[in-house]
Amino acid sequence: MKVLAFNGSPRKEGNTYHGIKIVADELEKEGLETEIIHVGNKTIKGCMACGYCSKQKNEKCAIKDDEVNDWIQRMKESDGIILGSPVHYSAIGGTMKAFLDRTFLVASVNDGMLRHKVGASVVAVRRSGGIPTFDQLNNYINYSEMIIPTSNYWNVIHGTAPGEALKDEEGTQIMRVLGKNMAWIMKVIENSKDKVKEPEREGKIFTNFIR
Secondary structure: OEEEEEEOOOOOOOHHHHHHHHHHHHHHHOOOEEEEEEOOOOOOOOOOOOOHHHHHOOOOOOOOOOOHHHHHHHHHHOOEEEEEEEEOOOOEOHHHHHHHHHHHHHHHHOOOOOOOOEEEEEEEEOOOOHHHHHHHHHHHHHHOOOEOOOOOOOOEEEOOOOOHHHHOHHHHHHHHHHHHHHHHHHHHHHHHOOOOOOOOOOOOOOOOOOO
8 A cells, every 4th residue: 555645845854754754654654655756846736716627537737747647546546645834824725735736736636536536634833823724635535535544632743944853753753654654544444444334425515505
């Protein structure tokens, strides 16, 4: 089994990376392959609401001058996904947000490509805004019918200078526990595939409040 992690920080090895790496280390101890992809330093356009992905249903976004379509296919092939972001004004970093908006829309209109994969969120923050950002990342995972492992607190690690998060004792424990729980859930799912029938996917019902 393989887990693909996305680092939404502009810094390749800042505190977001270190938070993800702690989780990844625990996964690897349990025999799961992990890879961290650096998103935050790329130039990624936001969703244009063009409807291309909904019409074509070819598992691709209409924007083709960045790496998003390649990442979408790699996510499809993975068993688990980690979404990591720094905190920018109590929210997901802009580049990461653009990537997530496009990726999860493509996934949702193509038969729920990420459905029942195991997905976790990791946030690195200097002081405050970590919980709102954690909630925002989880919105993508929840909407996609992914399975969310938990830790013993919210998945937020604190630090300012790159690597400083490693001094956050509670934060590092949170990431370790998350990694252990994620590995366990993935193994339970893998070992029950032939024993427990997966529920059928229901077509999405859309409503609005205009009368």
